[in-house]
Amino acid sequence: MIVGVPKEIKEQENRVALTPAGVDSLVRAGHKVIVETNAGMGAGFSDEEYSALGAEILPEASKVWEQADMIMKVKEPLKSEYKYFRKDLIIFTYLHLAAEEELTKALVESGTIAIAYETVQNPDRSLPLLTPMSEVAGRMAVQQGSVYLEKTRGGKGLLIDGVPGVPPAHVVVVGAGIVGTGAIRRAIGLGARVTVLDINVDRLRYLGEVFMGRLETLYSNNYNLTQAVKTADLVVGAVLIPGAKAPKLVTEEMVKLMEPGSVLVDVAIDQGGCMETTHPTTHADPIFMKHDVVHYAVANIPGAVPRTSTLALTNVTLPYAVRIANKGWKQALIDEGPLRKGANVLEGKIVYKSVADAFDMPYTPVEEVLGM
Structure with a gap:
């Protein structure tokens, strides 16, 4: 051949x-x-x-x-x-x-x-063929999100892990699969406060044990997601239904509740996105502002590395x-x-x-x- x-x-x-x-x-x-x-x-x-x-x-x-x-x-x-x-x-x-x-x-x-x-x-x-790129994308989502929390990039002006006497940023990860786990690993490694939401309680239990109490877990429903997004400094959308269009879980109303300068990273954008306010962006022009929130929605995140x-x-x-x-x-x-x-x-x-x-x-x- x-x-x-x-x-x-x-x-x-x-x-x-x-x-x-x-x-x-x-x-x-x-x-x-x-x-x-x-x-x-x-x-x-x-x-x-x-x-x-x-x-x-x-x-x-x-x-x-x-x-x-x-x-x-x-x-x-x-x-x-x-x-x-x-x-x-x-x-x-x-x-x-x-x-x-x-x-x-x-x-x-x-x-x-x-x-x-x-x-x-x-x-x-x-x-098996999506896993390695999901691992890269999840880690890169937090890496890039932390950069756009900088005031000079449109963000709140937060250091993701804070300093002694100053609290770290709150990172919310929506979805506890491979992408979500990669994001959690990077966020915890950087010293952030991290919350993950998923409908699979067994998966939440597993991640809670793996990260030894350094991870907050929430069952994903509209109320819990609204409360988590509202208090988040950085939200990573990591929802995947294999081969199907991603569900729009983070609604525009939730985004409106976020503080100005907060950051959204929609890793699911190549499957249509799991956030109502996102549309595909590129590495050359990676972000846009909506409701005073920074949106990062590059459709080929692993292409940066x-x-x-x-x-x-x-x-x-x-x-x-x-x-x-x-x-x-x-x-x-x-x-x-x-x-x-x-x-x-x-x-x-x-x-x-x-x-x-x-x-x-x-x-x-x-x-x-x-x-x-």
Whole structure:
């Protein structure tokens, strides 16, 4: 199989889908890898490193897309890339289709095989290809949020951990999954007062024990969330429903209750956002003000630390990519239940129900397409 790695074109996205070590693994498995010139430069990988391990370097993205049987990316294809879609082309990347109606329709109409990192799911419901980026995003959410608490950045002028005689900032984390846990870890490590809300009491109990009483836990309902947000200096939205649009849990009325200069970080923005007042922003222009509250809603937060993120991402995606290349997409999906969950669009049909439901489009069970 020919595996293609184009350079990411989302604004200030410096990650790359494959490291030179990943190229080495695919080549050793008998496959050809083509990489666009400078695709890895933002993450610190040179063309020479790729070519030394067997990759062919191509000067234009169009050549990579046209020659590849499978395209590996980090972020969803942008509109300028839709023209490359074609029947039987495999795209293996983060797709977040429940928030991308135009992309979904383009994939359906072209007959492209779209397998999403974020919906590959193990029997225990864990999301192995989303986990490392969620870990990065959760930690970065607090790191960035603490910066925007500075008065010079529009915030209250708070040091997140305070100083002796002065209380620390209050960080509220909405959602106790991988993103939320990453945010909690970073916030507690920085010395903040931290509250987490979730509807899973067992998860709250576990985190309370892990952080040994340094974490306040609250059952997530409208009343508790309103009270927590109202007193927060920094709120991290970390709510995820795999493959589906994020629910709007932090309402505009809650935001209006916050003190001026408070900060919201919506990590769920690439799935539509879990805060009513947020809209996607970029690393170049990451914040906006609404109701005197700083809103940070960058849709590719891990792109700010591309070296760490690329290495962590390839660690988990590469084994699946090798199996798709070895077996072909259809047999790989038949053989592997977790990977089958990653299928979103196959041969012109939406095979992930949450995506179909998001746009009121027809849904076809993946097993039907695979003839299982």
